[in-house]
Amino acid sequence: MRPHSEILRSELSPFDARPMGWSQLMAWVFANSYETAMSNIGYQWLFGILRERGDILVERFFAGDATSLESDRPLREFPTIALSLPYELDILNFLSMLKSAAIPLFARERENAPIIIAGGDAITLNPFPFADFFDILILGCGEAWGRRFPEIMRNMPPGMADRDLILNAAQDIPGAWVFSRGVLGQIGRAPATREFPAFTPILTSFGHFRNMFLAEIQRSCPFSCGFCSSRWLSQPFVNYSAESILEVYRERGQGAGRVGLVGSAVAEHPELARIIDGFSGLGARVSPSSIRFDRIDDATLAKLADAGIRSLTFAPEIASEHLGRNIGKWIPPASIVEYAAKAEKTGFRELKLYWIIGLPDECDDDIIAIAEAIKKIASASSIALSCSVNAFTPKPHSAFEREPMADDNTLKRKFALLKSSVAGCAVKLDLNYSRQSRIAALLSICGRELAPILAKIANGENIKKALREGGIDITAEISAGEEPEWGMVQ
Structure with a gap:
């Protein structure tokens, strides 16, 4: 990781790195790289909410870093530590951070140590593999926690955190689950009710999207793909108005020349053309996240090209109609060939496609179908083509939540078949x-039985050995039990 001083100099931030007048400290952790963290709209947006209060000093931590970005304080000096966990595998990085800071991993062992809180998509989908490590888990939208938890902290003596008082008060925050207080039937999550877009308040030269302002243009997803939990996570689906999106940029965009439009279904926004034109009028170029060709008209596609965008990202997922019916998403390969040729003529130079291998009812012919589709798309135009292929991982609260991840040998063979x-x-x-893909699947659908295994790994034990000693064969088919614990999350 770069020196903290170099990173801070690269940032254009509305926040004072060393404010005066604060009485409480909080560590705001993203257990992955700085580049990944600062490209995550949820992590940045909640940091902005937490920093609105002058009496709470919130400082950032990233994986592999023993001290805070802003002041080089060690993690152990923070009476409260909050983790944003959008990706299951990052729990391993976080536990390593606690271990390095000599902070007990399990909440039950931390009577006089920091109070540790976690939220994010991975926590909301299935909190149980992680629950034993945290005092408070935030399920659902984190905005209510971000605004109300500092109110609890401000009543503490300076630099102190009264554990019982905080845990008792936290139970009144929507979506907050104090695990040590037990489970009573169902666990509720905080609804996503905000009426304005989330955004990234800090621009940085070292993020994955260099000096780009990210703005959420919609919440949730209008589609119900069988393998995906996005719709469940933050329903109902909402398109934010073009004016609200432009207003966020005018007030908080800090004059960024590039704006990333964040959404699960950008092409479904009825004012997309107006948004593109609006940013163009403000001197900014837009860059959308994955966009479905079959849902966008030629005029809007041309506007994207005119805005200077040269690369398009699209996720067909599969190339067989029977799998398309199963997952609820079917874009015929012949249509993708057409779209690729159209994109090239419109001025785009690169096309990135996402595919999935290992879906339920898949056979070798479906792998060959993906390969044939890729070859047809590549030969139909001179546009640069890249394809990212991922293994199916069952996700809680999706239509395929009880479907298994195929065994290791099967997936290795299928990936080799596609490659050849x-x-x-x-x-x-x-x-x-x-192997990381398979560990992510375990973390996605298993329960508290994983906690001691994760602790062993954090304490330096070989991952394969720790899993084997815990009775888990990482190479075997992975599926949820008959009554998975995450079914209690409502």
């Missing part, structure tokens, strides 16, 4: 499958 089937094709192929 596109050999010689002009495509950049990124095959995303490894």
Whole structure:
């Protein structure tokens, strides 16, 4: 990681790195790289909410860093530590951070140590593998916690955190689950009710999206793809008005020349053309997240090209109609070939596609179908083509939540089949499958039985050995039990 001073100099921030007048400290942790953290709209947005209060000093921590970005304080000096956990695998990084700071991993062992809180998509979907490590878990939208928890802290003596008082008071925050107080039937999550877009208040030269202002243009997803939990996480689906999106930029965008439009279904926004034109009028170029070609008209596609965008991202997922019916999403490969040719003529130079291997009812012919689709798309135009291929991972609260992740040998064979089937094709192929993929699947659908295994790994034990001693064969098919604990999350 770069020196903290260099990172801080790279940031354009509305916040004073060393404010005066504060009485309480909070560590705001993202257990991954700085680049990934500062490209995450949820982490940045909640940091902005927490920093609105002058009496609470919130400082950032990232994976592999023993001290805070803002002041180089050690993690252990913070009476309250809050973790944003959008990705399941990052729990391993966080536990390593606690271990390095000599902070007990399990909440039950931290009577005189920091109070530790966690929220994020991974926590909301299935809090149980992580529950034993945290005093408070935030399920659902974190905004209510971000605004109300500092009110609890401000009543504490300076630099102190009264554990019982904080845990008792936290139970009144929507979505807050104090695990040590037990489970009573169902666990409620905080609803996403905000009427304005989330955004990234800090611009940085070292993020994945260099000096780009990210603005949420919609919440949740209008589609119900069988493998995905996005709709459940933050329903109902809402498109924010073009004026509210532009207003957020005018007030908080700090004159950024590039704006990332964040949403699960950007093409579904009825004012997308107006948004593009509005930012153009403000001197900013827009860059949308993944966009469905079959849901966007030619005029809007041309506006994106005119705005200077040269790369498009699209997720067809599969290339077989029967799988399309299963997952609830079907874009015929012939249509993608058309869209690729149209994109090239419109001025785009690169196309990135996302595919999934290992879906329920998949056979080798479906893998070959993906390969054939890739070859047809690559040969139909000279546009640069890259394909990212991921293994199916069952997600709680999705239609496929009880479907298994295929065993290791099966997935290795299928990925090898795809690779050999596109050999010689002009495509950049990124095959995303490894042991880490399988650990992520375990964390996604298993329960509290994983906690002691995670602790062993954090304490330096070999991952494969720790899993084996815990009775888990990481190479076998992975699926949820008959009555998974995460079914209590409502």
